[in-house]
Amino acid sequence: FVYSTRSAISFIEIVKKYSLYPLMTESKVMCISKKVANCFSNNGWKKIKIFNPGDELLQLEEINL
Numbered sequence: 001f002v003y004s005t006r007s008a009i010s011f012i013e014i015v016k017k018y019s020l021y022p023l024m025t026e027s028k029v030m031c032i033s034k035k036v037a038n039c040f041s042n043n044g045w046k047k048i049k050i051f052n053p054g055d056e057l058l059q060l061e062e063i064n065l
Contacts, residue, residue, distance in 0.1 A: 001030045008039040
């Protein structure tokens with residue numbers, strides 16, 4: 001779950017720094033807004049979902065199914 005563009009950029013920088021890019025861009029990222037989702041999309045992520053604030057637990061249950 002990513003709640004801000006700043007957090008998205010920091011996360012992407014860490015992924016690149018530790019050579020995790022190919023692995024992580026195949027992982028699902030949950031974004032709080034279209035703006036945050038675009039940050040991941042522009043950096044090669046393929047599985048991006050926008051969630052509504054407060055629905056995090058419902059989204060986790062959906063992922064675990």
